Amino acid sequence: MDGDLGLRRGSQPQLAPTPTRNSSLPFRRGGFASLCEALDYAALGDTGFNFFEARGRLLHSLPYRALRTQAQAFARRLIGAGIARGERLLIIADTWPGFCVAFFGAQYAGVLPVPVSVPVGLGAKASYIEHLRRQIAAAGAVGVVAPDELAAYAVTAALGTTARLAGSMSTFEALPAPEVELRPLSATEQCYVQFSSGSTRAPMGIDIRQDRLMANIDGSIARQELNEDDSGVSWLPLYHDMGLIGFILAPMCAQRSVDLLAPHDFARRPTQWLSLISRRRATITYSPSFGYDLVARRAATQMPADLDLSCLKLAGIGADLIQAPVLQRFAGTFAAAGFDARAFLPSYGMAELCVGLSFGRRFGGFRIDRLGKRDFVVCGHPMAGHHVEIRDESGAAVPDRQVGRLFVRGPSVMPGYVGEPEATARVLKDGWLDTGDLGFWSDGEIVVTGRAKDLIIVNGRNIWPQDIEWAIEALPRLRQGDACAFSVEFGAGEEVVVLVQSYVGDAEELEALTGSIRQTVKETAGVDCRIELISRKFGLPLTSSGKLSRTHAKAKFIAGDYTVRVAAE
Template sequence: MTSIRGILPALLTNATPADGPARRMQRYASTLHSSPERWVTVPTPTHNVSLPFRRGGFTSLTEALDYAARGETGFNFFDARGKLLTRLPYSHLRTEALSFARRLIGAGIEPGERLILIADTWPGFCIAFFGCQYAGIVPVPVPVPVGLGAKAHYIFQLRKQITAAQAVGVLAPDELVEFARSAAEGTTARLAGGMEIFTALPEAKVDLQPLRAGMACYVQFSSGSTRAPLGVEIRQDQLMANIDGSIAAQGLDENDSGVSWLPLYHDMGLIGFILAPMCAQRSVDLLAPRDFARRPMQWLSLISRRRATITYSPSFGYDLLTRRALTAPVGELDLSSVRLAGVGADMIQLPVLRRFTEAFKAAGFDERAFMPSYGMAEVCVGLSFGASFGGVKVDSFTDPQSGRSRDFVVCGKVMAGHSVEIRDESGTPLGERHVGRLFVRGPSVMPGYFQKCEETARVLRDGWLDTGDLGYWHKGELVITGRAKDLIIVNGRNIWPQDIEWAVEALPQVGRGDACAFSVEDGDIEAVVVIVQAYPSEPAEREALVGDIKQAVKEAAGVDGRVVLIKRQPGLPRTSSGKLSRTHAKSKFAAGDYPT
């Protein structure tokens, strides 16, 4: 189950200048071949005047863009203050993508080769991504760096991704050109830099051969792969099947428009708010993740001003807004237009959704708009969805071993055309309300990891994908309980680490995303360890906090926990997408990197 939990704290310390994107867009405007009206301050409309609405049904991204470009809808890019930086109608996106494609060919890049795209939220990324599609070249979106002092680590990770993808080039936003060039040294990447080096290339006078049905589409690196990057191969057929199934499950129509702050290197941001809306000719307003981190209420302000109907976020995004609502003027918002507030990409926290509803019901938010969902990059993005405008369903599950109960959010029915089995350790499918490992088969399932045969063989067999996630059936719908590798087993009893983490994070001295729970062998037993990113200056305060954490662990899981307090620098280990890495934290603990 893919996640972007934890990215916001890091983004709050991002060294990128706040006005960097605005200056970049102004400079890039002068390089475009589209008409000047692209840069006016009026967003693209929700409705096309004459182009008939199509709910997907295309065989490739270029076929979908060729159709969408006949209308007036498109993407709108906003800054942290809600100011429109620029608009990118699909018609202009296509024109610029075709030009970019011919320049890639003019540079001698061959069909099927890979181009790394540092996926910041700006028009250049979209143009390059679709330009690759038209040129027959495979784009590889990768994250932007997060956090101060992250340069050396980011360059190290980017170099590994270039090597893993055997990429021939790297496109970076202006602020990250130095990073890209440093990472590309000594690799297969012969082009590395900003948009200006690509727009300076000659346009080849050739007939384009786009990536079509049955061919590649892009490669997405799994957010959990920190040591040896795993690139998920996404092909046109799998992507189109997933997009068609997702927008059907969501009931997308000609009246819908979206607002998103999700990162474009993550499947929920890229497919959910770039590729799928384009396939349905919908307009989307985009806010960069770092700008959302600085001014989170701008997310809801855009929805209110633009009368958007669709948005999505992991639980922590809704939680951040709820906290800000304590001091922000909620009464100025009108959220009555929202008919789909998706929740996914991480374990769904029911108390967070309830608090959000309470905080924003005066602003017109209807709790029935919540749509819990489940998915992962290995099936493109979404696999199951709650009912449209059906709100949150909750199931109270009692562990047969411990007798302890907890509430889980139901993640809906599996998308049409896909099959899911929940199996026990012997591989036998389980019935209703029995927790097991999720396996999925269907048209959205990836063909494998890019040039990683052994890793592919471990998760794919006879067309069935081992998701690595645990869950159970509830009246024909999926309930997700966590990752199999993260499950804590003490005295034969299953303990979900997120239960411990959420309980600890509820303490006033601990922030959201500042706790990490796992188990280690301690003689003949498994011991629970909780690493907490909080370190009061006074010894007495630290001792009191450790006592509070131990009590929270006892109440949440019925076990004693070993508590380790650490400082925020270097802090808890996270993946490139900001996800907490329990495996890495456990390794660091075992290596003695944390005090005991």
């Protein structure tokens, strides 16, 4: 059948990956009015997406020309099924070709795609289905597309909702594809709905518009100085803005090839990320701090053979507060494999801005600025056309090197949250977006210091929770992501609470660990604290992008969910 998707896992024989360069198509650094216009152009070349599994075997090759053909067939099926222009299609954003086909197919059909996360962890079926059902309701989705292994979840979640069509790709392949005229989303229209990661609140749907997305993509491509010799490798989830825009939408707008590894495969074999970069001679990758930290730690015992990272020219770092020690450890670990620390490119952004706002200089490395007793990684200059103000509590702009709250105005700022006028009004006023982040100016560059809601205030003194967490995680047998610090009201004041994911040990070991944590917090922040040791199996709550959610951890603590401590052996 023409346009037959054939995209279920393992359905294709081993293929050759798409090339880095196009043989004849002239390179364009963005400048398109819409995603469909960009894909129409990229489809004239040879580049595209390649999907790899945990051991580095190529599963699927999806050139842009094939993506366009299959997406347009998918679009006709949506139109033939009676899905109206402007209606919404939920897509479970696992790392598989079907996601790309459904996402771009929706674009050609004038339907708004809504990428959503995959389930995390074992035994999460019931909670994931409920989460999916809430997202269907929030988006008002009329359909749900899922990879084969999650199709039953999608069907169950859709029961009793607005979704009248749900299932795997085969469900949609079975729909007729009439020869109807396509109705692609244009420059003046919406593009898709992006759920925020929910680091300080429940996730909400962000209204991503075509013109604002393309402005962000053009700005980021320019700041990263993409060229016709660039190609990327990514393990980032496609339901998160950095994975979706950074390694699907923006590369397509620059006709670049990208090699994709699923997040769960990265978690199983982190060094495969670097092996792919080495083998495929990729020049660009990106990760939050924890990704660089995980692979550096794993390389201590599982260093890939013949690793050559000299090809890497842009190792982006963002999505969470950037940790200089992690970057230094990564650079030291892989220097012998040809990694040049100048490849690090710090950045700052958020989904409410589509993705990126500020970037360092390509192959310029990272710079540290010390404020008080803290070292911060500088996150670069804002993109062209975007204006940033750092304001104090009265709303006045603060001088250089004074911490305040970050506000942004510019062509990438969202118009609001879908169906949430009150939430929109809280963060948008006169075109300015209140990011909820704190930071300061350093010679015209942005330095982010943390989330305003996460700041701990004890006796009028500001304490950054990251300082406490990072100091604890440096203790023996603990690792990054094991600590969470916040404050709760206690009587007339605030009490600092520290949750620590702990190894299982005997009573004496756990008592010694508690003592070490207490002393570390005292030395780091000068405060006493309440310590709760929790099992790593129980875990600390994370956002969809893998960031620690202190707000959710605090809520769980107040609700009594952390009363069961680590059991002694």
